[in-house]
Amino acid sequence: MNHIASVDGKLFCLNYDDYRTFTEEFGAGTLRLEKYADKQIARIDATHFVQNPAKRMYQLHVNGMLMEIPEQCFSDFATGGCKSMPAVPPAPKPIIDVAECGFSPDYELLGDMYDDEYFPDFLVDKVKAQLLKLDDFLSGGVTEIDAVQAKLDEIVNAINDLEDVFAENDSEIETAARESIAEGVGYILWTHGIDIDIEEAIRERDW
Known part of the structure; x- marks a missing residue:
């Protein structure tokens, strides 16, 4: 699944491994945006969503939060709402707000x-x-x-x-x-x- 990260008004479309590294660097204050220049996108559009046939959804993570669009609504969304979808809010804010899903921002596995x-x-x-x-x-x-x-x-x-x-x-x-x-x-x-x-x-x- 694609992950969209927003920093300083810029959008980046990353795979999971790159997104995890991106957020770790962001949290440590070592993030260099030029390192991800080839991942930068102008806006979020339909091509960034990934189909999940099992759930009959199109999915995308935006700043750590899952966005789901039902299959039957995706065509309308892609040609309408998605084209005018505003940029997600820029940092500073946690890239992954795990607290909203019951996890501490500094959650450590085990x-x-x-x-x-x-x-x-x-x-x-x-x-x-x-x-x-x-x-x-x-x-x-x-x-x-x-x-x-x-x-x-x-x-x-x-x-x-x-x-x-x-x-x-x-x-x-x-x-x-x-x-x-x-x-x-x-x-x-x-x-x-x-x-x-x-x-x-x-x-x-x-x-």
Whole structure:
């Protein structure tokens, strides 16, 4: 899915990886717009939306927020509203307003587990590596719900396989870990515009 970023009145159309780097640089104050000159666009138009057949929507992320247009309305939107679509507000403001979706602007994947000494960092790293596989998978543009759920099942089963290793290190994937993992899965799904109930998403869990 395309991501539109707005900075200083300029618009940039980026893929997910570029958008993530863009926002990290923006947050760190190291963003150099000339680096993204080839990604700059004059305005948002119909070509920037990506069709999601599973949801029967055309989708686009604008400053971190998902915009969805139903398939049956897209032709009218593309020839009418989209042509006159105003530029999104320029910075300064957070590129990704994750707070509006229930996440802190400084959200860290599995941060609660890293902060709890009960969970050894090297084991949390193993869980995080599995969640990042989901992020990488969705970064490829996969939106079909059955395919996403199959990947989720694979990842959750891989986390299930870590339970013995946790036990060997006097730890356990229990309530706090379950909530942190579920939150991490929800965050990754949200950033890619995937709508799956979180209990269904982690349905294969043994924890």
